[in-house]
Amino acid sequence: MPKNKVVPIEEAMSRIKSGMSIAIGGFIGQGDPLTLIDHLKTMDVGDLTIYENDAGFRDRGTVELVKQGKVKKIVASHIGTTPEIGKAMNEGRLEVEPTPQGTLAEMMRSGGAGLGGFLTPTGIGTVAEEGKQIVELEGRKYILVPSVRCDVALIRAHAGDTWGNLIYRGTSRNFNVPAATCADYVVAEVENLYTMGELDPNAIHTSGIFVDAVVRANIDYCVIREEVFNGQ
Amino acid sequence: MPKNKVVPIEEAMSRIKSGMSIAIGGFIGQGDPLTLIDHLKTMDVGDLTIYENDAGFRDRGTVELVKQGKVKKIVASHIGTTPEIGKAMNEGRLEVEPTPQGTLAEMMRSGGAGLGGFLTPTGIGTVAEEGKQIVELEGRKYILVPSVRCDVALIRAHAGDTWGNLIYRGTSRNFNVPAATCADYVVAEVENLYTMGELDPNAIHTSGIFVDAVVRANIDYCVIREEVFNGQ
């Protein structure tokens, strides 16, 4: 029987130390691991480097860690939904590395897949190619993008079993899948916990092979999403 | 309503012409698109280049096309299950390019994802690096592998809807997923056909976005697989 990885959140998160790099799943609130981020707010860690599509939505998500001064750098495709991030950047409190969304997703996926990097046509002729090696193949130019490997990944799923097999729901899948693969230590918060064998083996989106710790999601995520939808 | 792509097999396959490159899903019989290959046997085409994990099993699968003299070259990871392939190669009737299995899968996936290529550590220090560019990143050597794009892909799925959303079953998923993405024209044979909306949108393995034609699988695949298992 595969190992039961369900642990208290304190134990799951205790591996996170100052200076670490963290890949975070989610997309402006859709599938963001808010339970884990809320716990991270209570921890005494700093100098974090975050790889995430965005920093959350308004005052929820990674932006809260930035406000606390825990984050040194964020590599993201979009920070427009969290004005505090731009402010922190402009005031020199935070380094921001804007990265095309597809490139960021592929950096994680590629790192998780043991590849050194990949050649993307995205960003040729733009600032995205600055400082990067350009490779020409069959007359077309590509940017050589190195993969990313993180110390930790924090993700959220709709359903999970005790070994960490995960199923996402709707558009909350997004960056959770590549983020789950690219870190040495992966913590998943799950909305619904099942015993092994209850989830359809053909329908698993993230194999438990990638997951190290499973935690129950304890935030009323529905309420937060309703606020988001009503605020628009 | 998305387009209904279910067509007679003759129509679906009529796009295949001599000299084309074809990516084929399956793994030594598991999920091989035998219906489509059987049809291809009846067509007047030649000089084909095949990208596939293997050439089938004993006398079933792509090996049949090789016997007919339709295939110029095969890029595969394993041809040990079809002795005829090694024979054709030794007799100069067929070009074989042995490729590590993970590299072949990634060549298809990478081509389908619009990437020019990727850096893999697999094969460094072996013949797999011959003729390839070597890139060093952070002290580790990688082979730069160009992506593959094919004219056609032939795949098989357990379930499909009329738009070409596909669900595979068990280990018959394998190369069908990356092969489906890397071709200009993709034909899927499905064991069970559904109307749109019947398949769970969270459980689709290959989106209909990748598929151009859907054909009903008309071979008694179960019987063939039983033969394989009993022969071992």
Place this chain on the structure above:
Amino acid sequence: MASDAKKVIAARAARELEDGQIINLGIGLPTLIANYVPEGIDVVIQTENGAVGVGPAPDPGCEDRDRANAGNQPITLIPGGSYFDSATSFGMIRGGHIDATFLGTLQVDEQGNIANWIVPGKMLAGMGGAMDLITGAKVVYIVSEHCSKDGASKLMKQCTFPLTGAEEADVVITERALFRRYPERGWVLEEIAAGYTLDDIAACTDMAYTVADDVKFDAYGAD
């Protein structure tokens, strides 16, 4: 509410759609295009955060917390739609599996360069998925008001803001005119909206273009 200009642009853009196409609509004005899809034309909408088959907005109170588009607006899914992860989504986009993308812009220029992700000196938002969409989609439509709020032409000789994509714009649709870019000839003015003259368009367009022999006046109505 969307301005009249935006509605005019969205309606004209929608008439570019072909049956069976897979399209991606940017945030804002481009999203409106879904409201004007002509009868008899079925297109399938992809949203880069991970869905294909985006349907109409849900009725109020029927939003699903796990169904939203890249602009974080609640969506529905049509039968045949499905969900996927971000790496797969951008595989579709870069891999040429999207027939057309419709995007707003800050600037577009003679070379087909597009600048729509950053205004130097202003708060950074990030390029999101725009660079990938512009690079990967088979046809890139710029749908935008002709001039910026200060009256300057968005259709420039050369973009002054950092680019989102180099030489990628194929069609520009504003509330005043429609231009298409051809490999040899460059930008060609093909349609002028009712109420504007050739001189009007020339006066508000900084980029070089030629006028199509069969340029259509009083366009943007029915075909």
Place this chain on the structure above:
Amino acid sequence: MASDAKKVIAARAARELEDGQIINLGIGLPTLIANYVPEGIDVVIQTENGAVGVGPAPDPGCEDRDRANAGNQPITLIPGGSYFDSATSFGMIRGGHIDATFLGTLQVDEQGNIANWIVPGKMLAGMGGAMDLITGAKVVYIVSEHCSKDGASKLMKQCTFPLTGAEEADVVITERALFRRYPERGWVLEEIAAGYTLDDIAACTDMAYTVADDVKFDAYGAD
């Protein structure tokens, strides 16, 4: 039926397993290891054609046409197992998500080079997933009879066949001895099976190695 030598090797290899490990077993001898997993140790078996959680072989007549391993043998799946595609599978493998791989070999040498995919002049089979497994798995176990059928040592000074992987072998387990390779020291003889002496091993081993201070004789029984 597997030979006694193969059973001895598989049984000793199984005692290397640690609770909770993810492992991949090559075709042939390595597959036998699953039969000897010690009590109290739970390992999860990945097969590179697209499954994790491979269980015991099904009863005759209960084979499932869509459940097979990379050797095309019918398998079962344990609760918690799942299926995936080949690109994802090799992502797991290259990405370091497999703790150990067990593979047979034709040759292995002083540098840790492995040659197990082609015999020049003989019919080509192909490398399958072996190159990826050897490169990606955290620990690479070579499980093989000590000598080839003609009596030559498979543990060579230098491989003469084309390599499957360069400097990747970590442990060699034969029916006669167990060697581990360390960064500074190279191959170290750590265990000798009952019935063999130090001289016996020296006589049938061409690659250079040192003998561990606490080399274990009459090994391969219970620990």
